[in-house]
Amino acid sequence: MEPLGIALIGCGTVGSGVARLLLEYPERLAARAGRPLLLRRVLVRDARKNRTVTLPHELVTTELRSSLTDPSIQLMVELAGGVDWARRAVIDSFAAGKDVVTANKALLATHGQEIFEAARRHHRAIAFEASVGGGIPIVAALSQSLSANQIVSLQGILNGTCNFILTNMSEHGQSYAEALQAAQQRGYAEADPTLDVDGTDAAQKLAILAQIAFGLRVPLSAIEHRGIADIQEIDLHFGRELGYTIKLLAEAWLNEQQLALHVSPVLVRLHTPLAEVRGPYNAVKVVGDAVGDTLYYGQGAGQMPTASAVVADIIDMAVGRAQKTFQTLRLWSGNGGDVTQRPSSTVRTRFYLRCPVLDQPGVLADIARELAQQQISIASVIQHEALDEEQGGTVPLVIMTHTARTGDFRAALEQINRLGCVAAPSVYYPMAE
Amino acid sequence: MEPLGIALIGCGTVGSGVARLLLEYPERLAARAGRPLLLRRVLVRDARKNRTVTLPHELVTTELRSSLTDPSIQLMVELAGGVDWARRAVIDSFAAGKDVVTANKALLATHGQEIFEAARRHHRAIAFEASVGGGIPIVAALSQSLSANQIVSLQGILNGTCNFILTNMSEHGQSYAEALQAAQQRGYAEADPTLDVDGTDAAQKLAILAQIAFGLRVPLSAIEHRGIADIQEIDLHFGRELGYTIKLLAEAWLNEQQLALHVSPVLVRLHTPLAEVRGPYNAVKVVGDAVGDTLYYGQGAGQMPTASAVVADIIDMAVGRAQKTFQTLRLWSGNGGDVTQRPSSTVRTRFYLRCPVLDQPGVLADIARELAQQQISIASVIQHEALDEEQGGTVPLVIMTHTARTGDFRAALEQINRLGCVAAPSVYYPMAE
Numbered sequence: 001m002e003p004l005g006i007a008l009i010g011c012g013t014v015g016s017g018v019a020r021l022l023l024e025y026p027e028r029l030a031a032r033a034g035r036p037l038l039l040r041r042v043l044v045r046d047a048r049k050n051r052t053v054t055l056p057h058e059l060v061t062t063e064l065r066s067s068l069t070d071p072s073i074q075l076m077v078e079l080a081g082g083v084d085w086a087r088r089a090v091i092d093s094f095a096a097g098k099d100v101v102t103a104n105k106a107l108l109a110t111h112g113q114e115i116f117e118a119a120r121r122h123h124r125a126i127a128f129e130a131s132v133g134g135g136i137p138i139v140a141a142l143s144q145s146l147s148a149n150q151i152v153s154l155q156g157i158l159n160g161t162c163n164f165i166l167t168n169m170s171e172h173g174q175s176y177a178e179a180l181q182a183a184q185q186r187g188y189a190e191a192d193p194t195l196d197v198d199g200t201d202a203a204q205k206l207a208i209l210a211q212i213a214f215g216l217r218v219p220l221s222a223i224e225h226r227g228i229a230d231i232q233e234i235d236l237h238f239g240r241e242l243g244y245t246i247k248l249l250a251e252a253w254l255n256e257q258q259l260a261l262h263v264s265p266v267l268v269r270l271h272t273p274l275a276e277v278r279g280p281y282n283a284v285k286v287v288g289d290a291v292g293d294t295l296y297y298g299q300g301a302g303q304m305p306t307a308s309a310v311v312a313d314i315i316d317m318a319v320g321r322a323q324k325t326f327q328t329l330r331l332w333s334g335n336g337g338d339v340t341q342r343p344s345s346t347v348r349t350r351f352y353l354r355c356p357v358l359d360q361p362g363v364l365a366d367i368a369r370e371l372a373q374q375q376i377s378i379a380s381v382i383q384h385e386a387l388d389e390e391q392g393g394t395v396p397l398v399i400m401t402h403t404a405r406t407g408d409f410r411a412a413l414e415q416i417n418r419l420g421c422v423a424a425p426s427v428y429y430p431m432a433e
Numbered sequence: 434m435e436p437l438g439i440a441l442i443g444c445g446t447v448g449s450g451v452a453r454l455l456l457e458y459p460e461r462l463a464a465r466a467g468r469p470l471l472l473r474r475v476l477v478r479d480a481r482k483n484r485t486v487t488l489p490h491e492l493v494t495t496e497l498r499s500s501l502t503d504p505s506i507q508l509m510v511e512l513a514g515g516v517d518w519a520r521r522a523v524i525d526s527f528a529a530g531k532d533v534v535t536a537n538k539a540l541l542a543t544h545g546q547e548i549f550e551a552a553r554r555h556h557r558a559i560a561f562e563a564s565v566g567g568g569i570p571i572v573a574a575l576s577q578s579l580s581a582n583q584i585v586s587l588q589g590i591l592n593g594t595c596n597f598i599l600t601n602m603s604e605h606g607q608s609y610a611e612a613l614q615a616a617q618q619r620g621y622a623e624a625d626p627t628l629d630v631d632g633t634d635a636a637q638k639l640a641i642l643a644q645i646a647f648g649l650r651v652p653l654s655a656i657e658h659r660g661i662a663d664i665q666e667i668d669l670h671f672g673r674e675l676g677y678t679i680k681l682l683a684e685a686w687l688n689e690q691q692l693a694l695h696v697s698p699v700l701v702r703l704h705t706p707l708a709e710v711r712g713p714y715n716a717v718k719v720v721g722d723a724v725g726d727t728l729y730y731g732q733g734a735g736q737m738p739t740a741s742a743v744v745a746d747i748i749d750m751a752v753g754r755a756q757k758t759f760q761t762l763r764l765w766s767g768n769g770g771d772v773t774q775r776p777s778s779t780v781r782t783r784f785y786l787r788c789p790v791l792d793q794p795g796v797l798a799d800i801a802r803e804l805a806q807q808q809i810s811i812a813s814v815i816q817h818e819a820l821d822e823e824q825g826g827t828v829p830l831v832i833m834t835h836t837a838r839t840g841d842f843r844a845a846l847e848q849i850n851r852l853g854c855v856a857a858p859s860v861y862y863p864m865a866e
Contacts, residue, residue, distance in 0.1 A: 021581055021723060032580040034761035129578070135724035137570075137578030144754070145562070145570030147465040148454055148744030273730060276709050281726075290454060291568035291741035293714075294731035297706055298724060308724035311581030319761050321577070321754045328467035328752050 001035035004318040007067035007098075008042045009089055010080030014103055014130070015042070016053040017307030018077060018314075023053065029311065033318035041067045043080075052303070064089055068096035075317055077310060078102040087111050094122040099323070101313040103130035103306060109204035109220055112211060116332035125326035127313035132205040133158060135305030136298040137312070138284045142212045143329055149288030151213040154252045155432065158205040160280035160300040161189045161196040162228050162248040166265075167278045170236045170245050176229065188280050188301075199225035199248065199263040206250035206261055211331055213286070214252065214259050216339045224344050225263035235354060235427055238382060238398045239267050242352070245275050246429065258342035267352045267431040273297075274432070345407030350379065350431040353399045355416060356424040363397060363421045370415040374408040376401050394423040400431070434468035437751040440500035440531075441475045442522055443513030447536055447563070448475070449486040450740030451510060451747075456486065462744065466751035474500045476513075485736070497522055501529035508750055510743060511535040520544050527555040532756070534746040536563035536739060542637035542653055545644060549765035558759035560746035565638040566591060568738030569731040570745070571717045575645045576762055582721030584646040587685045588865065591638040593713035593733040594622045594629040595661050595681040599698075600711045603669045603678050609662065621713050621734075632658035632681065632696040639683035639694055644764055646719070647685065649692050649772045657777050658696035668787060668860055671815060671831045672700050675785070678708050679862065691775035700785050700864040706730075707865070778840030783812065783864040786832045788849060789857040796830060796854045803848040807841040809834050827856040833864070 006022065008015050022029065022039040030036045042059045067073050076093040078100060080086050086107050091114075093100050100119070102108070108115065108131055119126045129139045133156070142151065157163050161183055168179035180197070183189035195201050203223040210216045228248050239246055244267035252261040268275045273295045277283040282300025287293050299305035316322035357363045368378060382398040401409070409428070417425055439455065441448050455462065455472040463469045475492045500506050509526040511533060513519050519540050524547070526533050533552070535541070541548065541564055552559045562572045566589070575584065590596050594616055601612035613630070616622035628634050636656040643649045661681050672679055677700035685694040701708045706728045710716040715733025720726050732738035749755035790796045801811060815831040834842070842861070850858055 017723075025583075028583065029581065032761070135721075135727060137574055137727075140573060140578045141570055144749065145573045145745050146741065147748045148458075148462065148741045150458075150461065271704075271709060273706065273709055276704060276706055283728075288568075288741060290450075290737040290744075292732050292735075292738055294568060294570075294729075295716075296727075296729060298727035302725075304723040305725055308579065308581045308721060311723075312578050315580045316577065319757045321757050324752045324754050324757075328465070 003036035003038045004033065004075055005038050005040045005073040006075045006077060006314065007040060007073045009064065009076055009078045011042050011044045011051060011055070012079065012081070013303045014306045014310065015079040016051045017303040018079065018310045019053045019055060021307055021311045029315065033315045035318055037314060037318060040070065040073050043067060064092070068092060068098070073098065075099050075101065075314065077314065078104060079310070083107055083110055087115065090115055091118045094118045094124045097122070097124065099124050099317055100126045101310060101317060102126065102128050103310055105131040105204045105208060109207040112208070112332040113217060119326070125317070125323040127316055127322040127326070129313050130306050130309035132208050133282050133284060133296070134298065134300040134302060135308045136282055136284065136296045136300065137309070138209070138296050139212060141286065141296055142209065143325055146286065146288050146291060146294070149290045150254070152254055152287045152289055154209055154213060154284060154286055155274065156206070156209065156250045156284040157247055157274060157277050157282050158202045158250045158284070158300065159196055159248060160282055161193060162202070163277060163282070164188045164280045165197070166228060166231070166246055166248065169231070169233060170240070173233070175233060176231060197229050198227035202248060202250045202263045206252065206263060210252055210259065210261055214254060214339045216259050216341060217332060218261065218341055222341060223261055223263065226265060228265055231265055232427070234396060235429070238354060238396070239352065241382060242380065242400055243270050244268060244431065245270055247274060247277070249432065253347065254339065255342065257339050259339050260342045260344050260347045262344045265429050267429050269432065345405070345410065347406045348403050349406065350403050351401045351409050351428050352431055353401065353413070353426055353428045355397045355422050355426040356394045357397045358421045358423055359393055359395045360421065366419050366421055367397065367399070367416055370412050370419070371401065373415070374404070374412040376404040376408060376412055378402070436469035436471045437466065437508055438471050438473045438506040439508045439510060439747065440473060440506045442497065442509055442511045444475050444477045444484060444488070445512065445514070446736045447739045447743065448512040449484045450736040451512065451743045452486045452488060454740055454744045462748065466748045468751055470747060470751060473503065473506050476500060497525070501525060501531070506531065508532050508534065508747065510747065511537055512743070516540055516543055520548070523548055524551045527551045527557045530555070530557065532557050532750055533559045534743060534750060535559065535561050536743055538564040538637045538641060542640040545641070545765040546650060552759070558750070558756040560749055560755040560759070562746050563739050563742035565641050566715050566717060566729070567731065567733040567735060568741045569715055569717065569729045569733065570742070571642070571729050572645060574719065574729055575642065576758060579719065579721050579724060579727070582723045583687070585687055585720045585722055587642055587646060587717065587719055588707065589639070589642065589683045589717040590680055590707060590710050590715050591635045591683045591717070591733065592629055592681060593715055594626060595635070596710060596715070597621045597713045598630070599661060599664070599679055599681065602664070602666060603673070606666070608666060609664060630662050631660035635681060635683045635696045639685065639696060643685055643692065643694055647687060647692050647772045649774060650765060651694065651774055655774060656694055656696060659698060661698055664698055665860070667829060668862070671787060671829070672785065673703070674815060675813065675833055676703050677701060677864065678703055680707060680710070682865065686780065687772065688775065690772050692772050693775045693777050693780045695777045698862050700862050702865065778838070778843065780839045781836050782839065783836050784834045784842050784861050785864055786834065786846070786859055786861045788830045788855050788859040789827045790830045791854045791856055792826055792828045793854065799852050799854055800830065800832070800849055803845050803852070804834065806848070807837070807845040809837040809842060809845055811835070
């Protein structure tokens, strides 16, 4: 069969991994694709830069145009990252009659609709498995394997940097700063880790998953997100005492055609599959109305795991599956589903609450009264002696609530923080079932 | 678009689930398939039997012929089970110009080559996601999502009955007999559970996975399998003391184009993803050379989880993806890969060994000498006082070895069991990394 001609746009970490697979295993990939996959051009910013792959000299170029006009190239693989330039390159690729594979989550989370409409207008296809969860086939699971189901909920550990930091804090007793430094030393965190640790990266991935699983087009700004930078060791400690660990979860729940979604540190019960996801690994738990609970686990980032997902998309394009999926699903189309977003204040969940309180009688009664006023009942309480002389006479009062409406809990919290016996703002996290 | 006409062959537990999805959610499924999925006929043995789904009277039939000759039916969904009749029905379906979806693991494990060759001869396609792992999309993961990889190893908890029994034994202190009874009461085990508990069912599934992941056609008789019926509580107890639990694993490891595979109870380290798979759940850990470790988890059996996988295949057929996958992969073709089977005696692993020994000095020295003669070194030893007066002066000596060749370990074991100080046959299990 005729080979599939491929141009790589960008040859950084992931691009080098994709080039390695294409150049080092041509026979393996041709067998799975039913035709040869030919890397015909690699677009880079700096042709003289050292890379982890040796590129044949004649493939390397610094301009996009020659790939767009080359009829022997049918597929553009966008791994440049960033949003503005990539958006233009992808749309120009469709206009030039090329299909596109991308790993660019920021691009899809912000310009998904425009990108997909351009593909449809030009009768081309786009695949994006590597944009969420690295080597984990979560896009394929949601768009194909679970297609008999109405997805009911999603819970994902979608940021390996955060999971590495939280694992080191909870299992090796490191502080946030120490764990972040360890992540940077191992290459799991950028020099500026802001977009990872503040939850933005996970929110972008959640926006993509919400589109696939629920047909909901949700702007990034509409996804509430809390990060991990202010998580304290004391809460990991009390969490463990209650039988929980803390994970940064991207969550979505469907209820009567309304979807609530957020990114937040969440207390996850020990010895459940999500709690056992350690270090830089990712996992997504998906509940469908027919299949029940399922979970997908693997490395959520890194050169070869992400390249594995990109090349799977390339093979799907070569086989012709990706085009059929693209045409059938009509993702990011104007007429999505009839699912609308519901405020996360309406979500019902249990809460972990730690109030730094004065060490005096009656404190628990005061706090319990504020919770009761919002119809929130208490499941358990931990009240230790002062752990530390330096806390200036305050002690942590830790409460685990029964299921409550998030909005009611926040209203109670506001009142609690105003109590004279509460010495500093309380800390709270939702708890997974 | 034109509807896809479907005949169900068999309407037992899974068939009723598939019929429910097709009849109750036509709009949802049509949206995912890009065309209506029309259930046109349901073939049953007894038309008057009560089912968990209400079938329109005019769909029910007791003979196959009318479906084969009906040009408005393009897809036969074989859920009858069994081997001989199903084999005939599937081959006749191809001959009549129909594609096939099946959940029949026994059929594929024993007649895969004949079935696939018949499909190719008649230019039809077959899909079989539900044949392994129920609702877990392990067939799709291996045949599509991980297609950039050489799969290096597979480890699966593929039998929910066994996993339920082992979970109850290890976490609720039940005996094998009690746990089996609990499984039967909940519908997780058949009245005659032999094929589940002796490892045959898991071996059939492993044969299918070995074909997809490694292109190896392996007859069932060539897969060594041990079951769970002789697992004793004492070994679960000592395993836990060492930091392990026991799971029935179907395992395959590739080494220089040679594949070793077996089904066996294996000690799995606590707090790893496979160890946390409880009750009737299944999971498969797959290691690929690019993607690294991945894991897929969900309900491995049951009406709706399995129906979810069957209907995903039906949708893949309606979209046209399944046909492309079938044509490209050439599974069970005469010219498989160049992977050959390697005797499981060559597999290198650590072992758990429990010897019921006489309570006298020098015993450990005798056993250690036999292990040393086979170049096997000891990682740790547990030697408690006699647990039980009734054991008649014998005590359990528990040894965890370092990595050893399975054949060498078995040779040592034979010598150990001949020692005068060893009062009864020793018990051993391999240990997962």
